[in-house]
Each structure stands twice: as C-alpha cells, then as structure tokens.
Amino acid sequence: MRVDLPGSGRGWMARPWRRLLRATADRVTWLDRIRNERRLRRQMQDALGYAPDLRHPRTFNERIARKILDDRNPLIPLTLDKVAVRDWVAGRIGEAFLVPLFGVWERARDIPWDDLPSRFVAKTNHGCAYNILVSDKASQDREAVIRQLDAWMAENYYDCAREWGYRSIPRRILVEEFLRGRQGGVPEDYKLFVFGGQPRLLKVIHGRFTPEERHFYYDPQTFQPLDIGCFRPADYPGDAGPPPEARQLHDLAARLGAPFDAVRVDFYLIDGRPLFGELTHYTGAASLSLGSYEKDLEVGEMWAEALRLKGKAGAARRRWPGRAGQPAPG
Incomplete structure (x- = not known):
C-alpha cells in the first residue's frame, strides 16, 4: 500500500498547494503568462493535432495564441464588451448598423419581461456564447432564463x-431584437477576418x-x-454563395478592423441591410479547425502578408514630403 508523505505533492497536501500556486499565479504577471502559455499549448495540441510553435508563430492559430498572450491594445476590452462596443461601432460606421436594443440591466430579475416583444435575444456582455434565443415568450420558462443569466453574471469569463x-x-445583461433570416429562422452569420485593416477571408455560417x-x-x-475548413460549397449545389448585398460588408469590416493587427468582424444581412454582430479578437480560442495544418498555415500567411503591406504603406506615408494637404502615394 502506497502512502503519500506531506510535501510529496500528492495526497492530502496536493490540493492546498495547487490552490496556493493558482492564487500566486493570479497575482504575479509572469507566472500567469507561463501558466497561460502551457495551457494554450496543451489545448492546441489536443484540438489541432500538431505541436504549436509559439516562439515563431506562422499558422493562424499560433498567431491567435500570441495575440492572447501579448496583445494589450486597450481597445480590445472595450470592443469585446457587447454593451460598450455599440457606441464605438456607431462612431465608426453609424448607428444604422446596430441591432435594435430593448435595454441593459445589471440583474436578470430587473428585466421587464412583460414589456418585451414575443421574440428577443437575451445575452450578457462579458463572454462568449452567453446568449439565449427566445422565439416565443409565451411558452418560454421565464425562471429558467433568469437562472441562466444569473449563472453567467456570476462568472468572470x-x-x-x-x-x-x-x-x-463590467458585467451587464442586454436584450436585443430577434433577427429573422431569409427562411424566418436564425439569419446567416457573415464573419470577416480582417488582417492589417484589410478583410482577407469571409466565413458564412448557414443553419446556425x-x-x-x-x-x-x-x-x-x-x-x-x-478550400478551407470542413465544408465545401461544391458539395451543396443549392448554395449560391453570398448574396450581392454582402459586398457592403467589406468596407464596413475594414473600417472597424483598422485599429487592430487582426480581428474578426461579424455581421448579419437582414433584408439586404447589414447589421453589426460583434468583434472577436480570439477566434476559436487559438484552436479553430481550418481543415489541415497547411490551411492553417495559409491563413496565417494571409495575416503576415497584410501586416507587411500595412507596414510598407505606413513607411511610404512617413517618407513622403509632399506639400501641405497632399497625401502620400497609396
């Protein structure tokens, strides 16, 4: 029979020591960074099937991992906040592109349920996938919605x-209009991957x-x-590709993505009109399946190329003497 001794790292001492190490890492920046990098490596290896090189990132997911670990652009928290981002988006592209909002609350029980329309979306502002789609208020269990929102509000994502x-x-609850897609259900999601201020990839999700x-x-x-990801349009003859109205999304995404090295900008198209969904800085949590390592590398190179072009354009503008009010080439 094996007996674990105090200090061996096992048995009755293991949990207190782990709790102490976690608490210390929460307060010490460099320890927290080491812990997060180790966690990312394990997660990516399990999800993607290859050992990530986070010292010399080349693939899309390796670059997202470095963004998680290194990028401290102060606009990132603001634009991840689903309440605060609305004013920011309105300032860059206009209020007309915002999903109608019924209200913002700090407690689920303060939501005036009876005053809401029959269909709406309730969500919290501080995380990912914290959404409840209420398609029929009359048949929806109100207490279940409140319990779920309270549970999310108790979490720090x-x-x-x-x-x-x-x-x-800061955690808040918001209730938005329930958007109807072309067949009356959830609308298609249009996700533009913006690198160096330029949209380089469009992902369309059908049948969410x-x-x-x-x-x-x-x-x-x-x-x-x-030829990226697990699905091919050619395998679905009924898919005609994005509608012509989707061409509006390119410039809108470029304007919203300009302050960042990389960001994903999401939109809906409702009766041909673009509506802003969200900005995502950590797409797939550095574990997005793109079909293969080679495809992951291909998207990573799109990112790197966009940043090189952005750097060259910036350098040209700085070198151009010109006359007052005369722009630099490009």
Whole structure:
C-alpha cells in the first residue's frame, strides 16, 4: 500500500498547494503568462493535432495564441464588451448598423419581461456564447432564463478562457431584437477576418443552431469559394454563395478592423441591410479547425502578408514630403 508523505505533492497536501500556486499565479504577471502559455499549448495540441510553435508563430492559430498572450491594445476590452462596443461601432460606421436594443440591466430579475416583444435575444456582455434565443415568450420558462443569466453574471469569463480582453469587463445583461433570416429562422452569420485593416477571408455560417449547420469560406471581394475548413460549397449545389448585398460588408469590416493587427468582424444581412454582430479578437480560442495544418498555415500567411503591406504603406506615408494637404502615394 502506497502512502503519500506531506510535501510529496500528492495526497492530502496536493490540493492546498495547487490552490496556493493558482492564487500566486493570479497575482504575479509572469507566472500567469507561463501558466497561460502551457495551457494554450496543451489545448492546441489536443484540438489541432500538431505541436504549436509559439516562439515563431506562422499558422493562424499560433498567431491567435500570441495575440492572447501579448496583445494589450486597450481597445480590445472595450470592443469585446457587447454593451460598450455599440457606441464605438456607431462612431465608426453609424448607428444604422446596430441591432435594435430593448435595454441593459445589471440583474436578470430587473428585466421587464412583460414589456418585451414575443421574440428577443437575451445575452450578457462579458463572454462568449452567453446568449439565449427566445422565439416565443409565451411558452418560454421565464425562471429558467433568469437562472441562466444569473449563472453567467456570476462568472468572470477570463477565469474560463484566460483571454486578457475579458478580464475586467463590467458585467451587464442586454436584450436585443430577434433577427429573422431569409427562411424566418436564425439569419446567416457573415464573419470577416480582417488582417492589417484589410478583410482577407469571409466565413458564412448557414443553419446556425441546427443539425444542418455548415461553414463556408470565400474571398471577401470576389466571393470565390475557398478550400478551407470542413465544408465545401461544391458539395451543396443549392448554395449560391453570398448574396450581392454582402459586398457592403467589406468596407464596413475594414473600417472597424483598422485599429487592430487582426480581428474578426461579424455581421448579419437582414433584408439586404447589414447589421453589426460583434468583434472577436480570439477566434476559436487559438484552436479553430481550418481543415489541415497547411490551411492553417495559409491563413496565417494571409495575416503576415497584410501586416507587411500595412507596414510598407505606413513607411511610404512617413517618407513622403509632399506639400501641405497632399497625401502620400497609396
């Protein structure tokens, strides 16, 4: 029979020591960084099937991991906050692109349920996938919605995801209009990957929250299907690709993505009109399946190329003497 001695790191001493180490890492920046990097490596290895190189990142997911660990752009927490981002988006592209909002509350029980329409979306502002779609208020269990919102409000999403931008977001509940898609259900999701201020990849999600959900990738300017991810438009002859109205999204995403090295900008198209969904800085938590290591590398190179071009354009503007009011080339 094996007996673990005090100080051996096992048995009755293991849990207190782990709690102490976690508490210390929470307060000491460099320890927290080491812990987060180790966690990311394990997570990515399990999800993607390759050992990530976080010292010399090349793939899309390796670059997202470095963004999680290093990028401290102060706009990241603001734009992850689903309440605060609304004013920021309105200032850059206009209020007309915001989903109608019924209200913001700090407690679920303060929501005036009886005053809400029959369909709405309730969500919290401080995390990912904290959404409840209420398609029929009359048949919805009100107490279940309140319990779920309270549970999310009790969580700090940073403790789950270890993604810096979520660490200090003040927690609130918001209720938005339930958007109807072309078939009356949840609308398609248009996600533009913006690198160096330029949209380089468009992902369209059909059939969200259904067994028929599928994800297609396109060139965001030509709408040419791309061989990325697990689904191919060619395997679904009924898919005609993005509608012509989706061409509006390119410039809108570029304006919203300009302050960041990389960000994903999400939109809906409702009767041909773009509505802003969210900004995502940590797409897939550095574990997004793109179909293969080679495809992951291909998207990572899109990111790197966009930053190189952005750097060259910035250098040209700085060198151009010109005359007053005369812009630099490009």
